[in-house]
Amino acid sequence: RQIDSLLEMNRLFTAWTENVYHRRVHSETGAAPLARWMGDRPLVVPNPSDLAEAFRWSEHRTVSKTALVSLHGNRYQVDPLLVGQRVELVFDPFDLSFLRVRVQGQDAGTALPFQVSRHSHPKARPETPAEEPRPTTGIDYLGLIDTAHKADLADKVNYAALGEQRTPAVDLTDLTGE
Known part of the structure; x- marks a missing residue:
């Protein structure tokens, strides 16, 4: 269609x-x-920060003795107390300028950019264009749904039409007697 x-x-x-x-x-x-x-259950709406967190990526790295971690050619400064520990770097794959650091699931601060040459994760790809439309089958699926929807709407009360006041047409010949 x-x-x-x-x-x-x-x-x-x-x-x-x-x-x-x-x-x-x-x-x-x-x-x-x-x-x-x-239903009678309240709708659960996610907190925006929780929603953003759900779409972040993470990778594990070991902190060097100079308190640096490396991620895809970039180097970041972390807390010197983390030297030698394995940490989790949590980040937006499209923005490698800001990384959160976690140790055993606990927040350990921010990794500060030290040397950044790549600004997005190599596997992060922008949305690809839609694929070419497939050949049609000859069945008008949307037309069938549209017909069913119109039939469903025809059974309902049209409140907008009820509010309209219609004045009956008056034949002037009836008033004059001619």
């Missing part, structure tokens, strides 16, 4: 969300998303 406008895409996405996604049982939770949303 060819989508000709953003308005049509949004309408079809809404139809798919309401008729397919919200009603299909999720394999991980064992419940449909709409049923979970309408």
Whole structure:
């Protein structure tokens, strides 16, 4: 199916969300998303710092006798008390200018950039462009969902239309008697 406008895409996405996604049982939770949303449990919203932490990478290094650690060609200064210890470096793969140091799971401060030549992890890749669209099957899946969504909406009360006051058309010939 060819989508000709953003308005049509949004309408079809809404139809798919309401008729397919919200009603299909999720394999991980064992419940449909709409049923979970309408449940009596409070929604758990992650703390932004916890969310950022979840996407950080980490690598282990041994601190040299000069209190330096190396990570992909960069060197960082750490607390001199960590000399000889194996530490965990926690970082954003797209920004190697800021590293947190952990020892046995406990925070041990920040690794200060000493000599930085690489600013991102070698395996960190920006998002790749979308792959080429696959050949069509001839089944208009979005059209089927759209039809079901329109039928579902037709069964509901249109409150906006109830608020409109309509004045009946008056035939002037009836008033004049002609």
